[in-house]
Amino acid sequence: MIRVLIADDEILVRVGLKTIIPWEQHGFELIGEAANGLEALELIRERGCDIVLTDIRMPECDGLTLIEKLKAEFPGIKCLILSSHNDFEYVQKALQLGAVDYVLKLTMEPGELLDKLIALKERITIENEQQLQASEREFKMSVYSREAKEKRLKELLVKACSPWDVEEFVREFGFREPVEPFYVVTIKLDRYQEELEENRFRSERLLNFTVTNIMVEIGKKYDACEFVEIDNGQFAILTSIDPCEMLTEIGSAVQTFLQLSVSSGLSLPLASLNDMHAGFLQAEEALLHRFYQGYGGIIAYKPDRYPGHIGPQADEEWLKLLELRDEAGVLERLNRWYAVSSTGQEHPDELREQWIRLVHIFANYAAKLGGDLYSIPLHADRYPFHAVRSLETLQEIYDWFTGWTRVYFRYIQQLTVKVWRPEIQAVIETIRSRYNENLKVFEIAKEIGFTENYLSVLFKKETGETIMDYLTRIRMDQARELLKDQSYKIYEISEMVGYSDSNYFSKLFKKMEGMYPLEFRKHVLGRG
Structure with a gap:
């Protein structure tokens, strides 16, 4: 709605203007009426306005003064002059001050006034749209300029520049x-x-x-x-x-x-x-x-903050403790190693790699007994490599590893040369031979002749892991080997191990390894 104010010291003129035009029907809202320019300014400041119908001759503050004040304070408001026959010089002055048009009060026809108002309405609408577009352009340019500046400053910080x-x-x-x-x-x-x-x-x-x-x-x-x-x-x-x-x-x-x-x-x-x-x-x-x-x-920052090199613990010492199934000895050695390394003498990346090496020692011993690192129940919902690579402080790694060590020992205590039941062996053989297919648990169960629920419970009881966890582990084992061959793209490896969605494959891989497939490839090949 276009907001309109009537300013005239003659009450009959104000009443007439209010009644001869169907304001709302044509998209106008009368915000009020004023008997002089001062009242008009007060109303405009309070309620806002788009068009002012103003007489020229008014007490206290006449129309010319009102137009001047509006031009200075509200330049967007359109002023339409209400004049008498002998006001010609004043009308010219009003137009020079910025009034957009005038009507003669004595000869004014409702249709003539309405046409002028509608024309002003269209003009205001166009100007508002142009102003909005200009504001949007200015805002976008400001945003683009700020983003460009931040992007360039980031480059200067992160990269070596001349x-x-x-x-x-x-x-x-x-x-x-x-x-x-x-x-x-x-x-x-x-x-x-x-x-x-x-x-x-x-x-x-x-x-x-x-x-x-x-x-x-x-x-x-x-x-x-x-x-x-x-x-x-x-x-x-x-x-x-x-x-x-x-x-x-x-x-x-x-x-x-x-x-x-x-x-x-x-x-x-x-x-x-x-x-x-x-x-x-x-x-x-x-x-x-x-x-x-x-x-x-x-x-x-302190130059030469990491002068020392603690070095990894001897593999043989860890293996001896593992072979003795000495859980308390392992935890005590972990505590001593943590106490020495927490002095902060070694670069964090180097110390983290030593924890990775320790995971490998534990994994190799479990494999020697016929187990698999990835079949060990999760501790704090983390796989070992993921935990060591993603936890951000030495304290967190130590706390997680001590908790996981207890889980690890329970796991290896259960590892014996075991003959699986025929149906469990059938599931394992199906997964190992067809891991690259879109296998479903209910399909495997149907082939073996069991219900899905019964087979799932039985497999979990016998192996300690779910069928889908076992399938994921086998797929990731294959993926780790395939990643060593640079001729394969990541999406190709994803499909080769049974995942049509390479993004989903990458997320699963990171959950187990603590790094995405491409990072793993660079890490393995770089280390090799």
């Missing part, structure tokens, strides 16, 4: 260089993947958007801060101030509003924007120490 690249960035985006010295900070959401899997925030994008908004709002209190989203729950900040107070406030806000913790890595003071990438690497290296320090801290 001084010319930095100069071009500053020039193109009018980037305000931070006062020297400045810092690069990396902030990472703790337990990020777990939070995504729990799906409390509905989407990864929404979670990162919320965290970014929190950082930006807090950053407004601190001068010369630039925020950039990196990926996987990680963000970067460029700041000219000592960031510890700001980072503490960000951590507190994220904990309060999202019930999440964040850890931060802090570079050394930097002297030039050309040092951005080096500063980012320092902040990343500092953040790695979260592996030892735990969650929620602010960690400053």
Whole structure:
């Protein structure tokens, strides 16, 4: 609806204008009437308006003054003059001031006034649409410009770039260089993947958007801060101030509003924007120490932080304890190894690989007894390789491994040379020979001559795992071997082991190995 105000000091004129036009029928809303310009301004400020029908001669504030004030305060309002025959000079002045048209009160016909109003309505509608489109274009350009700036700044941080690249960035985006010295900070959401899997925030994008908004709002209190989203729950900040107070406030806000913790890595003071990438690497290296320090801290970069090399425990010592079935001895050795390694002398990546090696030792011994690492019941819903590769702190790995060790010993105590019942052996042979097919439990049961429910319960009782878990394990065994051959694409391997959906295959693989198939291939071939 187009909002209309009538301003005239003659009450009969106001009453007449209100009654001779079917306002609502033609899309107009009368917001009120005024006896002078001051009353009109008060009503407009209170209710808003699109068209003003105003007399020229009014007490206190006449029509010309009203038009001038509206032009200054509400330039979008259209003024239609109500004039008398002897007001010609005033009408000319009103038109010069911005009035769009006029009508003579004494000779005015309802149809003439309505036509002028409808024309004004169409003009206002077009102008509003144009203004909306212009606003949308301006908003999009602002968003695109901001996104382009953030993308380029991210590249300068993450990749090694030349001084010319930095100069071009500053020039193109009018980037305000931070006062020297400045810092690069990396902030990472703790337990990020777990939070995504729990799906409390509905989407990864929404979670990162919320965290970014929190950082930006807090950053407004601190001068010369630039925020950039990196990926996987990680963000970067460029700041000219000592960031510890700001980072503490960000951590507190994220904990309060999202019930999440964040850890931060802090570079050394930097002297030039050309040092951005080096500063980012320092902040990343500092953040790695979260592996030892735990969650929620602010960690400053220290050169040569990891001078020592503890080295892996001797395989023979572990094997001896396993062969003796000495669960207490294994747990005691784990505790001693953890106590030595938790001093933080060794690079986290190297120590994590030593835990991976320990998993291999346990796996090889289970295989020697006829078992399989992936048939061991899960502990805390994690497979061993996935746990060691995905848990983010040494404390978490140690806690998980000690819990899993108890599960492991119960498993190997049950491992004996066992002759399966004929129907169980038939299921195993069917799966091993046809794992690449779209096997269904009810089809296997039908072939053997049992009901699906009975066979499922029997298989679980005999083997300790479900039929589908066994099928998944066999498929993943084959996938690990196929991944060593680079001639196969990931989607081809997925189909070769029985999965038509390669994304689903990749997610299952990561749940067991702690890395996606392509990462596993690079890791195995690189290590080899």
